[in-house]
Structure formats: C-alpha cells, structure tokens
Amino acid sequence: MSEWRIYRGVREPHDGIDRLPDPPPWRDFELSGEVTPFDRHADALGDRRLPRADAYKAEERTIEAVNTALYLRRPLLVTGDPGVGKSTLAYAVARELKLGAVLRWSINSKTALRDGLYQYDSLGRLEDAGVARELRGPTNGGPQVGERGDVVAEDVAAAPASEEAHSTDLGRYLRLGPLGTALAPYALPRVLLIDEIDKSDIDLPNDLLDVFEEGMFEIPELSRVADKQSEVRVRPADHGARITVVHGTVRCHTFPFVVLTSNGEREFPPAFLRRCVRLHLPAVDDDERLRTIVRAHLPTAAEDADEVISKFLSHAASGELATDQLLNAVYLVSRTARDGAPSLDRLTALVFQHLNVTVPTES
Template identity: 75%
Template sequence: MSEWRIYQAVSEPHDGIDRLPAPPPWRDFEHEGEVTPFDRQSGDGGGRRLPRADAYRAEGRTIEAVNTALYLRRPLLVTGDPGVGKSTLAYAVARELKLGPVLRWPVNSKTTLRDGLYRYDSLGRLEEAGVAHHQRKGKGTGARTDLGRYVRLGPLGTALAPYMLPRVLLIDEIDKSDIDLANDLLDALEEGMFEIPELARVADRLRSVRVRPADDGEPVTVERGMVRCRTFPFVILTSNGEREFPPAFLRRCIRLRLSSLNDIEQLRPIVQAHLAGAADDSEEVIRRFLEHASTGELATDQLLNAVYLMTRTGGEGAPPLDRLATLVFQHLNVTVPTDS
C-alpha cells in the first residue's frame, strides 16, 4: 500500500494518522496552550451507522480525495444521490484512523453558525447569579459562579478545540441550510478559531474557563474567550446537489462526487454488515433493487428494508417478493400511487 495514503479504505483500524506530515504553512494552526485529550479508542460514535462504516469500501478517487483533504487541512465537500454513502464516509475514516467519535452537525433551513459553535444557557446563568446575590446579601458570602457550566460547545466548536490529532466533523446536508451559512462558515474554517463573547467579556478576571464539548468528552479549556484548534479537523460536508455554493466557499473545499451504488458486489457487504446471515439469500432482492434503481432514484436504506422484510415472509399471508418490491422500491424522485 502506498505510503502516501493515510486513509487506505481497509477493514482494520490503524495508526496511519501518525504519519500525516506537517501542514502547509498557510494551514498551520499550532500554538502554545493546553491540549485537550480525546479517547481515540472510544469507537466511531456511529451508533446505527457503525455497521455500514464497517462495510464501507471506498473507491480509488474517494481515497485520493480523503487523503488530499487530510494533507491540505481542507474540508471535503461530498455530493451525490441519497444513500450512496456520503455521511458513512465520515464514520469510515474515523473508524479506520481511530479518530474517536464523529462530531455530527445536521443542518436545516434554520441552522445558524452559532448552532454549530456553542450554546450559552443565559437563563441558567441569571438564575444562579440571583441565588448567589441573595446568599451574599443574607450571609455576606457566596459561592463563585462557575461560568463554564453554562457553555457547551457545538459539533463545529468541539472540532476546533485544541486537540493534537484531527477530530472528524460531519456537516450533514449543508445544501438544506440558509443561503448565508456557507459564507458564515468561511471565517471559522479558514482561521481555525472563534470567539465566545460571553467568556471574552470576563477574560480580564477569568482568563481560563473549562467548558463541555459536544461529545461529553474531556472538558475544553478556553483561554480569554477564544477557542483555537491545534490541528485542523477532518471535515466532511455532504450535499445532495440541490443548490450551488458561492465560489469563495468552493475554492476552500476539496470536492468529491459519489456515484450511485449500482453493482451487486458493492451492495452485498452493506447488507451483510447490517443483516448478518441474510446476505446469502438476498441476491434476488439486490437484483430487483438494481432493476428499479435503473429507472428512478432509490436509496440503500430501501434495499435494507426489503431484505429485512424478505426474512420475515415465511409466515402465512406474507406478501410475495414482487409485492414487497412494489411496496419498498418506490422511487424518490417521482410520486408512486400507494394502491398499485
């Protein structure tokens, strides 16, 4: 295997990330300060996505795109139809390179940049301040408020914390966002840092504050209200290609388009990973799936649903495979009558 490939798309996790060379000078975020540890062995944070990440086998151009993003410390913008493995790629990289839980940030039309950076519980802070004031008034003393209790980093904010190794951040379905979010992301992704104003305002008397990360790992130390990364995270942004992005955003990304899964050899390991034991009898279901996919858009989840149902069709009155295909393999880009 080429030494150039940090991510190799292999089944066994390894320490290849330790071979990642120093970044280009314009993407070097190294600085002095406390390092935040994270548990590389804690898995992939995948939950239900773990089986698919386990079976994910990237093609050559995908491997090249991932490694290019790792070397250049740039986000990877992945486009393609639903179900082709855009999100799964993030979990596969995290699993293989042992980069801990994936930090997932699902995006919708109401998502703002601050949602990804941090949350501040202002009401809880005011309530505790009122209690402390009452205690001081009545007794002359009062406990000092721990401001860090009211701040929690979001997925993007956690990814930009001062870790020695890159965290994996999945910004899912960015094309569903408000049109301004891509531009708003530019500064944080370009500079590798951001300010928490609520902490910056008290930096003269409270220099360091420990706050909770999105994954509930080790607390992150924030100095003078600034969160600064030490190494740029591995960022995957997924898009179904529903709209275009501004040129300033695109030129800062490595771009990859994933093709639809259209081969039995690609689909069989996915079925096996999710439904062990069912794959041996699923060849006909996969063929039906591919036939339907040739005439309209389908997602891999629909195949898994059909294989699962097939394993439950031994009982009396169960529908035949033809009927199951009609029920489950309904194209995503057309309206299919439900009574057909």
C-alpha cells in the first residue's frame, strides 16, 4: 500500500490520519492553548448513513482527490448527478480514518453563513435576566439591552453568587453550528459535509472564502464582553465536549476535512473554485461497477440482480437515473416471491422513473 495514501478507500478503519504531514506554511493554523477532545469512534452510534459508508467503494481518482484535499488542507468540492455517492464519501472518509461523527450542514436558498457558524439565544438570556432581577428585588440597575435585543451589561452587584454566575454565563445561550464546530481547536481534523451548496443564495460561496482562508471566525456577542469574560465555554453542534472560545474568536487547530457537494445546478465564482480541490463523480454506467455496488449493499440479493441491472442501464440510456434507484429495485425484486407481487417489468417501471422528467399532475 502506498505510503502517500492517508485515505485508502478500504473498509477497515485505521490510524492513517496520524501519518498526515505538517501542512504547507500558508495553511498552518496550529496554535498553542487548549485542544478540544472529540470521540473518534462516535460513528458507532447508529447513524443511518453508516451502512452506505461501510459499503462505499472509492475509485482511484476519488482516493487521489481526497488525499490531495487532506494534504493541502483545502475543501473538496464534489459534483455529480444525484445518487452517485457525493455525500456518502464524507461518511466513508470519517469512518475509515476514525474521525468521529460527520458534521452535516444542509444548504437551501435561505441559508446564511451565520447559520453554519453559531446560534445565539438572545431572548432566552433576556428572560433569564428578568427572572434573576425579580428574585433579587428592586435595584438601581438592571439589564442594558442592545439594539438587537441582546443584553450587553447587567447590574449583578446585589445578586447572590449563584444567580450572578447563572445570568452571566454566556455559554448557556450559544451553540456552534456544524461549520463553527468543525473550526474548533481539535487536534485532528473533523469531517464537515456541506450538502448541496449549489442550492444556496448567490452570496454564500463568497461568504465562506474568508472563513476557509483564515480558519477562524468571530462571535460578536462574546467579543463585546471579552474584557470581562475572556474565555467562554460553548456547546458544539454534535453534543460533544464544550469548546473554549477565547476573546470571542473560534480558531481551528487543524483545518477540517470539508466535503461540499453540488448537483451542478449553478456555477461558482473563480475565487471560490481556486480554494477547493475539485472532484466530479460521473454516473455509473457499466454493469460490472453496478454489480459491485449491489453486492456491497445487498449481498444476499446480488444473485438476482443481473436482469435488474440490465433494465437499469436500458432506462438510463434515455434519461437520468440514480444508483439508489437500482438498489431499491433489487431489494423489491428480492421480495417478489410473495403472492400478488408485481412483475419485474412493472417493478422497474415504478422505480426507474427518470429524474430529469417532470411528472404530470392529475387534474
């Protein structure tokens, strides 16, 4: 096995990530200070995507692209038709390299950068401040409310120590998003899946540039009080150990392994593309590769798959299909021994409906 390969595209997890060399100088984010631990075996918690990751078979060019992204500490932009395994790749890498649970950020047209970075419960903090004020009775002070409704200062002089700690613990009202968690100071890279970025608002790819380039971001709600609370422990997106944010800034220790998927519904700006390693996964269109996929996912049904694969290729010649449609059809055919089951032709007609054809609505 080549020593260059950190990710090998094999089914058995290993510690190859420990051999990843130092990053190039322009991608070196390592900082002194506290490193946040995470559970490298968290994928054993029953994520429904894990069976597909376990059966994922990476081709040579996929393995090369993943390793290039790992070495260069750059995001991997994966394009291709629906169902070719773009998202599954992130889970396969996380499982093989034992990098814990995948941090998944699903994108839609309303998604903004902050949605991926963090959430701040300003209303919850206002409510808690009001309760604390009622408990300690009338005072000359009280919470000072900023323009956006967040509490910027409080008079806690008359409050008992427990109430004061409760009202000033900003970490209780903050939670990092998937992107924000991936950029926390972990010793090893976390795996971040940014799914279907082509569905985003036109500004999001450009908004990501600075975060990807600098490996850090600021939380203004913490920066404003950094002189009084220089360190705040906040919750991550995956319910792991709390992350210490120093002076309101989250800084990565090592750049995460980022997989961005796109179905090719839009083009991206050159400034965004040059910061990514790009990989295109073509549609699977030969029977041997399809047999391999079926054997990996449905080993007990694979013997009956040849005729289904033949029909899949025939249907795919006249329109767009996804490989998960083939798996659905093979699964159904393996159940056709029961009374009243549709014929093979009827089953494949039901399942192999082209993705690029609009289904007419009934009047």
